[in-house]
Amino acid sequence: MIRKLLTALPLAVAFAMPVAAEDFPDRSLRIVHGFGAGGNADTVSRIIAEEMSKSLGQPVVVESRPGAGGTVASGYVSKEDPDGYTMQLMVGGHAVAAALYNSLPYESVDGFTFISTLGQFPFMVAARSGEYASMEALIEAAKASPGSIKIGHSGVGSTQHLTGELLALRTGAEFLHIPYKGGAAASTALMGGEVDVVIDTGTVIRPQADAGVYDILAITSGQRWPDAPDLPTVAETVAPDFDVVSWTGIGMPAGVPTEISDKVRGAVHAALATPAVSDKIASLGAKPSPSTGEEMTNLIAGQIAVWTDVIATAGIDKR
Amino acid sequence: MLDQFLLGLSVVLQPTVLIYAFFGVFLGQLIGVLPGVGAITAISLLLPVTFYLDATTSMILLAGIYYGSQYGGSIASILMNLPGTPSSVVTCLEGYPLAQSNRAGLALFVAAFSSFVGGMVGVAILVLAAIPMTIIALKFGAPEYAMLVILGLLAASMIGTGSQIRSFAMVVLGIALGLVGADATTGYYRFVALPELADGISLVSLAMGLFGVSEIIRNASKRRPANAPHLSISMRDVIPTREQARSLGMPILRGSSIGSFFGALPGTGAAIASFMAYAMERRFSRSPEKFGKGHLPGLAAPESANNAASQTGFIPTLTLGVPGDAVMALIVGALILNGIIPGPRLMVDQPDLFWGVIASFFVGNIILLLINIPLIKLWVLLLRIPYQKLYPIIVVMICVGVYSHRTSVTDVVLTLAFGILGYLMKNYRFEPAPVLLGFVLGPLLEDNFRRTMLLYGGDFSVFVTRPISAVLVAGSVFLIGFAIFSSVSNRNKSNRATT
Numbered sequence: 062m063i064r065k066l067l068t069a070l071p072l073a074v075a076f077a078m079p080v081a082a083e084d085f086p087d088r089s090l091r092i093v094h095g096f097g098a099g100g101n102a103d104t105v106s107r108i109i110a111e112e113m114s115k116s117l118g119q120p121v122v123v124e125s126r127p128g129a130g131g132t133v134a135s136g137y138v139s140k141e142d143p144d145g146y147t148m149q150l151m152v153g154g155h156a157v158a159a160a161l162y163n164s165l166p167y168e169s170v171d172g173f174t175f176i177s178t179l180g181q182f183p184f185m186v187a188a189r190s191g192e193y194a195s196m197e198a199l200i201e202a203a204k205a206s207p208g209s210i211k212i213g214h215s216g217v218g219s220t221q222h223l224t225g226e227l228l229a230l231r232t233g234a235e236f237l238h239i240p241y242k243g244g245a246a247a248s249t250a251l252m253g254g255e256v257d258v259v260i261d262t263g264t265v266i267r268p269q270a271d272a273g274v275y276d277i278l279a280i281t282s283g284q285r286w287p288d289a290p291d292l293p294t295v296a297e298t299v300a301p302d303f304d305v306v307s308w309t310g311i312g313m314p315a316g317v318p319t320e321i322s323d324k325v326r327g328a329v330h331a332a333l334a335t336p337a338v339s340d341k342i343a344s345l346g347a348k349p350s351p352s353t354g355e356e357m358t359n360l361i362a363g364q365i366a367v368w369t370d371v372i373a374t375a376g377i378d379k380r
Numbered sequence: 381m382l383d384q385f386l387l388g389l390s391v392v393l394q395p396t397v398l399i400y401a402f403f404g405v406f407l408g409q410l411i412g413v414l415p416g417v418g419a420i421t422a423i424s425l426l427l428p429v430t431f432y433l434d435a436t437t438s439m440i441l442l443a444g445i446y447y448g449s450q451y452g453g454s455i456a457s458i459l460m461n462l463p464g465t466p467s468s469v470v471t472c473l474e475g476y477p478l479a480q481s482n483r484a485g486l487a488l489f490v491a492a493f494s495s496f497v498g499g500m501v502g503v504a505i506l507v508l509a510a511i512p513m514t515i516i517a518l519k520f521g522a523p524e525y526a527m528l529v530i531l532g533l534l535a536a537s538m539i540g541t542g543s544q545i546r547s548f549a550m551v552v553l554g555i556a557l558g559l560v561g562a563d564a565t566t567g568y569y570r571f572v573a574l575p576e577l578a579d580g581i582s583l584v585s586l587a588m589g590l591f592g593v594s595e596i597i598r599n600a601s602k603r604r605p606a607n608a609p610h611l612s613i614s615m616r617d618v619i620p621t622r623e624q625a626r627s628l629g630m631p632i633l634r635g636s637s638i639g640s641f642f643g644a645l646p647g648t649g650a651a652i653a654s655f656m657a658y659a660m661e662r663r664f665s666r667s668p669e670k671f672g673k674g675h676l677p678g679l680a681a682p683e684s685a686n687n688a689a690s691q692t693g694f695i696p697t698l699t700l701g702v703p704g705d706a707v708m709a710l711i712v713g714a715l716i717l718n719g720i721i722p723g724p725r726l727m728v729d730q731p732d733l734f735w736g737v738i739a740s741f742f743v744g745n746i747i748l749l750l751i752n753i754p755l756i757k758l759w760v761l762l763l764r765i766p767y768q769k770l771y772p773i774i775v776v777m778i779c780v781g782v783y784s785h786r787t788s789v790t791d792v793v794l795t796l797a798f799g800i801l802g803y804l805m806k807n808y809r810f811e812p813a814p815v816l817l818g819f820v821l822g823p824l825l826e827d828n829f830r831r832t833m834l835l836y837g838g839d840f841s842v843f844v845t846r847p848i849s850a851v852l853v854a855g856s857v858f859l860i861g862f863a864i865f866s867s868v869s870n871r872n873k874s875n876r877a878t879t
Contacts, residue, residue: 097424097706104713107428125424127786129562129578161567166575211835217567239834240565242827245702245709249646252700253518255835264716268701268723344719380562380569 085145085321089120092311094150095134097127101264101345105309106150108341109179112332130218132158132165139167143174143314145321150179153220153307156364160372161218163379169365174317175357177329178310180347183282184224185266186295187275188258189251196279196298199258203234211237213247213256218377221247223368224281224305225260226375231300251275262307263288263346281305287348309347310357322354385507388735391436392743397736400437404444405744406751411445412452413759415462415774416588416781419449423710427717435718436733440740442711447499447690447741450650451748454491454683455759459484460774462592466583467650467686469816470658472591477674484760485618490676491683492752494632498684499745501636502643502691506698506738513644513692514699520645522835523842525828527852528645529821532652534859535659536817544863547814550805554818557581564823565830576790585782585791586819589798590805590812592778596771597803618756620676628680631661635681636688643689646696646704650689651820657685663862691741698734700724 092110096102103125110121126134131154138149159169167173186196193199203210214222217240229236239256241247244265251259252274259266260281269275280292283304295303311329313322330351332338339349352360372379392401411422423442430438453464458475471491478487505513520528537548560571561580572578620628635657642653661681662671671678696704701723703709715722720730727734762770782795802812836842844850 100709100713103424103427104717107431108717111431125787127579128576128788133575133578217562217565237834239831241831242564243709245704246646249518249696249700249702250521252702253521255521264721268721268725272724274724341717341719344721345716378566378568380567 085324086117086119088146089122090114090117090146090148091122091124092148092150093124093126093134093138095126095128095131096152097125102131102150102152102309104345105179105342108338109150109311109329109332112335112338113328116328116331130154130158130161132162132167135169135172136166138312139172139314141314143316143318145313145317145325147314148176148325149173149312151310151312153309153364155312156361157218157220157223157368159361159365160368161377161379168315170358170362172315173312174315174322175354175361176311176313176322176326177333177354178308178350178352178357178360179329179333180342180345181306181308181350182262182345182347183280183286183306184221184260184262185270185280185292186228186258186260186278187251187266187270188278189254190273190276192257193276193278196293196295199278200232200234200299203232203236207235208237210234210258211239211256212258212260213239213241213250214259215244215247215261216240216242218380220305220307221260221262223371223375223377226377227305227367227371228260228295228300228303230371230374231303267346288343288346308350308360310352312357326354381507384731384735385739387731388737388739389742391732391736392440392739397437397440397740398743400433400441401444401740401744402747404441405448405451405748408445408448408450409452409748409751412449412464413455414452414781415456415460415464415592415778416584417784418465418584418781419446419707420710421781421784422449423707427710427714430714430717435715435720435730436736438714438718439711439733439737440744442714443694443737443740444744446707446711447687447744448748450687450690451492451495451752454495455488458487458491459759459762460592461595462774462778463587465650465686466587466816466820467654467682467689469587469591469651469813470654470682470686471679473658473672473813474675474679476595477672478676478679479763481674483617483674484763485756486620486676487674487679488756488759489618489753490620490628490680492749492756494628494635494680494683495687496745496749497632498636498639498687499691499741499748501684502640502688503738503741503745505640505644505688505692506695506741510695510699513695517644517646517696519848521846522828522831523846523849524852525645526825526832527843527849527856528652529825529828531852531856531859532656533817533821533825534856535663536655536814536821546810550810550812550814551818554815554820555822556818557586557815558819558822559826564827565834574790576788579786580823581794581819582782582785582788582791583816583819584785585795586798587816588778588782589795590802590815592774593796593799594802594806594812596775597799598806599767600771601803624676627677631677631681632684634660635684638681639685639688640692642685643692644695646702649693649705650686653689654682654686655817657681687745694737694741697722698726698737701726 092106094102094106106123110123114121126137138147141147212225214225225238241250244261247259248265250256270277277292279295279298280286281295283296285294333349333351342349411417422445453468454471456462456464457468457471458479461472461476463469463472475487537551560577563570638657639653643649658678658681661677662668693704696702697708703712712722779792782791844853
């Protein structure tokens with residue numbers, strides 16, 4: 062018995078050795094994200110983790126490291142081993158943070174191996190039902206009395222806020238931007254009449270629009286959104302080339318071997334192809350959007366450039 | 381209304397749903413007892429479970445954890461001076477002295493019963509007046525919130541048992557601590573000495589430190605640690621006398637009304653409600669000198685208030701689909717996982733869900749009362765554990781609880797630091813409750829005041845030209861006037877007595 066074990070030992074050691082790509086993964090993986098449990102990022106992480114663990118044959122654990130707009134988590138992940146076992150669920154805020162913070166404890170683009178985007182979603186420009194006939198009417202009213210129309214947003218430096226500032230820059234209209242703590246609070250203020258417009262995601266806006274409380278004046282994506290083809294875009298109404306889409310995606314620390322990142326990308330894309338995942342992502346108002354690593358890198362780099370410009374022009378305090 | 385409520389009851393009384401309702405409130409109760417582990421942590425741990433349940437059942441389960449933890453929170457506050465939630469801070473003020481004078485069982489009974497009545501009043505308001513309450517809540521804009529907070533802070537400065545100046549200083553300390561973190565109006569970082577403080581000081585670590593840890597240090601530093609008194613736990617000592625019961629009727633009623641109202645305002649909720657209820661009892665009591673030493677009405681009013689608030693807190697979530705606070709956001713998250721995005725049409729499109737959840741509150745409160753009364757004896761027995769064994773366990777539990785909140789070691793270290801601060805404060809007769817109130821309300825005041833200034837171009841007159849705001853201003857003026865009047869008349873009285 063003991064002899065048998067002894068002969069088996071070198072074999073066992075060989076199996077435990079790190080790590081050719083075909084052995085990956087031989088233990089549990091984790092998805093870190095930078096937001097509170099139960100938020101959008103957490104929900105998406107759990108949805109994707111469940112399917113990925115099926116195809117990779119190892120548990121995928123979701124870990125929340127909240128703080129400072131997700132930058133705590135990004136700083137943490139960028140310093141982890143690039144062995145493929147640590148993933149980060151990133152959101153559009155990753156690009157915003159790169160533009161907004163004076164110093165970050167990581168390189169926003171070069172510090173990561175980007176795997177794939179998961180979902181992309183537009184923002185919606187909403188007003189109380191009947192207030193403005195169209196997006197053009199809103200901009201006209203804003204130009205007629207500059208600074209009188211109030212846009213509520215979900216927090217200074219949020220993508221929602223920057224989208225409102227970008228709208229002002231591109232149309233030449235002047236708005237009063239009012240910060241709230243989160244989209245729900247901004248939406249309550251719109252209902253109560255404290256602000257005139259809210260720009261936020263479909264999960265915040267659409268239930269109210271379906272109930273006839275809000276009109277959706279326009280959608281911020283460059284093209285009409287497949288899920289809601291009747292909604293005009295900002296680009297076709299008041300600001301040509303206007304294109305703001307936020308996203309969720311998977312990143313890893315920089316330096317993950319290509320074979321391993323390819324394998325993870327395969328698992329992500331396979332998960333996105335299942336109805337369990339794609340339906341849930343769609344119910345969060347997003348379009349499932351598998352991508353290559355390069356596409357995701359370009360998306361982020363492009364957004365960093367846009368937001369850096371908006372923050373400088375609108376005079377938002379960097380932090 | 382009644383038909384629909386009966387429809388809801390028929391949903392809840394299905395055996396499987398009932399089991400989850402029971403499981404939810406029971407778990408919430410247990411979680412609430414654990415120091416530092418709040419409803420948020422518990423609900424987020426259980427969120428994945430909702431993958432396997434339908435929307436109604438998951439919502440009943442998660443909501444049960446939430447209001448169950450309000451019951452549980454008062455147990456730890458009474459027995460060990462450990463407020464699990466900001467709203468149970470006030471419970472410590474009268475509950476803990478009662479426990480120390482060997483009346484823990486009575487305190488637990490009164491807390492459970494007041495919680496039950498408060499919860500039931502909250503449910504009744506939810507059934508009968510959800511829509512009108514929603515309309516009122518929507519009338520509360522930034523100016524109203526700002527004035528409401530001022531009224532709350534004024535009421536709070538009357539909470540302290542010692543001198544008003546001392547308690548005022550502590551409110552200011554709390555406000556100062558609340559300044560740490562990103563400024564909501566500009567996003568600018570204030571006093572962020574450590575990167576972990578970018579989102580501010582954690583309320584849990586402040587409350588656990590100032591109340592729980594400081595009390596442990598204080599007891600440990602006594603030459604001969606006060607060992608557990610000989611405890612009598614016969615049922616006779618647990619149930620209030622007829623005279624005591626009579627004195628509790630009005631406080632519970634007042635507490636429930638205050639709680640029902642504040643709960644329905646998104647973002648204020650149970651904490652303000654319980655502080656206001658306590659301050660009100662104390663201000664208008666015939667024997668204010670009894671407060672702070674284990675006065676039953678001072679326990680009953682805030683307990684009923686925070687439970688009423690935790691029920692009416694569901695009003696904006698259910699009628700508008702707008703979650704009022706972090707816990708509600710989590711519960712809404714569970715609905716979204718189930719493919720239901722809550723909005724104003726929830727009541728019409730999903731009547732089973734809407735009324736089922738409300739009916740589950742009704743059933744859940746009854747279950748909570750039924751499991752709480754027999755458990756009182758068990759909880760009191762906890763106090764028989766010798767302190768040298770109990771305290772290390774509690775300290776470990778506090779550390780785990782605080783860490784689990786934001787997975788931050790800094791928070792744990794800060795908790796211990798606040799414990800030392802709390803110990804020093806107690807030695808110099810400064811009280812911790814006003815610190816917490818300032819900490820919770822300060823940022824709310826700043827936020828809404830500055831938002832008002834932004835919205836109305838710096839015009840102060842909005843505070844008196846908007847009707848609700850004007851009423852609140854009048855309330856504050858009245859409180860100040862009352863305080864001046866009563867201190868002057870007291871001085872006259874004492875002058876007359878000495879001459």
